[in-house]
Amino acid sequence: MNKMLTGAVATALSVSFVAEASATEWNVSVWGKRRAFTEHIEKLAELVSEKTGGEFTMNVSYGGLSKNRENLDGISIGAFEMAQFCAGYHPDKNRLITVLELPFLGVENLDQEVAISHAVYAHPAVQDEMAQWNARLLMTSPMPQYNIVGTGDPRDELAEFEGMRVRATGGLGKAFEAVGAVPTSVTATEAYQAMESGVVDTVAFAQHAHLSFGTINQADWWTANLNPGTVNCPVVVNIDAYESLTDEERDALDSSVDEAIAHYLANYGALLEKWDSVLEEKGVAKVEISDAELDAFRATAADPIRAAWIADIEGQGLPGQELYDLVESTLADAKGSN
Template sequence: MRKHLNRAAIAALSLTVASEALAVEWNVSLWGKRRAFTEHVEKLAELVNEKTGGEFTLNISYGGLSKNKENLDGISIGAFEMAQFCAGYHRDKNPSITVLELPFLGVTSLEQEVDLSMAVYQHPAVVEDLARWDATLLMPSPLPQYNLVGVGEAPKSLTDFEGLSVRATGGIGKAMETVGAVPTSMSASEVRQAMDSGIVKAVSFAPHAHMSFGTIENGTWWTTNLNPGTVNCPVVVNTLALEDLSDEHREALLGSVEEALDHYVSHYQTKTMEAWGPELDQRGIERVTFSDEEIAAFKEAAAAPAAEAWIVENTERGLPAQELYDLVTGKIANGS
């Protein structure tokens, strides 16, 4: 009897050890707080947990693992397995995907932004570019066109941006330079303090970020139709960690991306955009709308020169820059 009990105990212990050995936990580095911008990661964690019966979990941290501008570095050394970052934070580290941040590309929906980003992410030159950091691009964080919230007197025309200090990264910053603004690049978490102290007079964000990072708390005006572009903020995973997953866990992760993105887009369109107008009205923030003629002149001054400069610079880096640009503009022209 004792022999049989011992065997049963050993078998139970072995089963427990085996189950623990199968359990996988990934650390995920985000920043700020849970918001529209992170809903796809939250949904991904939920789906992976469900599909694996809790054997594979994503432990999401908002700022506890790394600074947002250092997330790609953290991925490269395996400090965590998954992270989100924005291409404009360190253009030299991920030049290939900055093609998606060129001004006035003409993207009209979050769904189109998803399709466009995924097409670029799968291009061999882009895969190779991010591989330098042991990073595999998993999914984008699609954002609508950026616009400005500012303090002080509202601009009446684009000439009023002359000399105005603006938080604007990537291609949006380049575009604002063409109307005389002085762009400054800083992370989202630094913006409110910079605005309060007068370092910047206006901030370029998508609506969710204006709400999440407090620019509307002291802002007095909002541009409704500048629409110079957006930023590209992918979610990446450490390539070795991805390869080390079991087939079941890898499929649970990769097979959940589409559903996570669908959830993100739906959440952004219903929750964020529905709240945006009332938030502006509640605070008495003035809406500034520029004429069609001014917007057309802005686009003409900013779009082509920025694209040409990007192609020249990144061709010199050894990237197939013209090919990447043609991929993006071709898909947009075809409505895909």
């Protein structure tokens, strides 16, 4: 009888071990805290787990796996299976997607941002470049046009940007530099301290980041309509991890992207609706830049920076003009369908 019981227990343990071993668990590296910027990742994890009956799960880590500037490196060596990063943190590693960070592209809403991002991500040259880091582009993290918060007297004329120390990365940094500002590319998690200590006078962020990283609490004013552009922050997966998924798991992941993005857009829309009340609550003045000043900003920053980017990318034997044209045509289609 004891032998029979021992055998039954061993069999049960063996079955349990096999079941546990067959489950797939991914680690996902992001930073900061859970916020509008990460809601599609949280939703994706939820959907994948539901579709696979809990056999494929994701552990989302907010800074516990890697620094935000090192997430792409972590993906390349398989330190974790999924990560989020922003192109402006290391433009030399992801040259082609920085086309999406060029200033004054004319994007009007998050749906359009999704459209142009995913069109660029699907381009073979972009996929080949990311494959060098063992990374597969999964989805974007769409953000509205950046605007700046600042301390002291509001800056509503380009002449007042001369010498302004601004936290801005990528194409945005170049745009501000073109009108005399001094950009610095401190990470999002360092922005509050940089503003508090006076390292920067102003910080360029999307609305959720001003809230999440506390820069709104340091601000005296906010530019409501500067809208110089935004940063592009993809979610990528390690290619080896992706290819090792079962067909069911891979389908659960791929089929959940659109729903995760839709959830993100709905959540971000709710945040934007209450933004004015947030400014009022915190006593932050809303600054409107005149059309003449905006036109001058575009003339100084948009065309020269775009031309320089295309020349630089083409000079490296990469399709800079083709990718810019892809952004333009995709954006025109997206605007036509709205």
